[in-house]
Amino acid sequence: MLALVRSIPDSYAQALTAVPADPPIDVIEARAQHAAYAVALAGLGVEVITLAADEAHPDCVFVEDAAVVAGEVAVITRPGAPSRQGEVDAVAAALAGRIELHRMPAPATLDGGDCLRLGHTIYVGRSARTNDVGVSFLRQILASRGITVVSVPLPPEVLHLKCVCARLDDERVLVADGSLPDDTFGEATVVRIPADESYAANVLTIGATALCADGFPQTRATLEAAGFRTIPLVTTEARKADGALTCMSILI
Numbered sequence: 001m002l003a004l005v006r007s008i009p010d011s012y013a014q015a016l017t018a019v020p021a022d023p024p025i026d027v028i029e030a031r032a033q034h035a036a037y038a039v040a041l042a043g044l045g046v047e048v049i050t051l052a053a054d055e056a057h058p059d060c061v062f063v064e065d066a067a068v069v070a071g072e073v074a075v076i077t078r079p080g081a082p083s084r085q086g087e088v089d090a091v092a093a094a095l096a097g098r099i100e101l102h103r104m105p106a107p108a109t110l111d112g113g114d115c116l117r118l119g120h121t122i123y124v125g126r127s128a129r130t131n132d133v134g135v136s137f138l139r140q141i142l143a144s145r146g147i148t149v150v151s152v153p154l155p156p157e158v159l160h161l162k163c164v165c166a167r168l169d170d171e172r173v174l175v176a177d178g179s180l181p182d183d184t185f186g187e188a189t190v191v192r193i194p195a196d197e198s199y200a201a202n203v204l205t206i207g208a209t210a211l212c213a214d215g216f217p218q219t220r221a222t223l224e225a226a227g228f229r230t231i232p233l234v235t236t237e238a239r240k241a242d243g244a245l246t247c248m249s250i251l252i
């Protein structure tokens, strides 16, 4: 497995956020936390490829939003925040030659953080960042590959689908209590965590190991009860920019 990650620019202090960070983002600490994330991935046998930071794009560390990888293809997205649309070129260049690329055209918008894959289905949050044209484009590209795309309505306060849930494996999904209707993920088994730990719903599983946000004991216990070895990682500086664990990599 390969993970594409991207270094943090000095401009990360101005990253998009719904609520201004207080205390403000500490870019030095953000880089230390990001380095620990990359080390954790490498420790699981993942080959980590690091793209250079781009000062013109404060949010560029959140590479997940720039591409949706499904089997042999990747859709290069058109992120919903105009300030982020220029992030995708470097990601496309890094993926070129490794995987078949399809570029999402205007007026489609879609953020990878809205996409959650379980087996042959990709659930796509219909957030403020992802529009119906974006969902349709993804559906059109993946239909011939046997992958179904299902649109999931999201309340306006949820930035991305994976702010409140994450894939555990092909049959199980971790969901914050009260965030999504029970039948959102069809036949998948829903593993619930308490609403007051909803930030920690964004876990990154690699096989039987779960990278999880540090400081959320009930989520960690739930993951371990579900059979995962857990690696807690400090994510305070990603969280200040509304980011979490899956946001910081594209897995191939």
Ligand code: GLY
Pocket (backbone or CB within 6 Å): 015, 016, 017, 059, 062, 081, 241, 242, 243
């Ligand atoms: N700061 C991440 C985003 O708003 O997309």
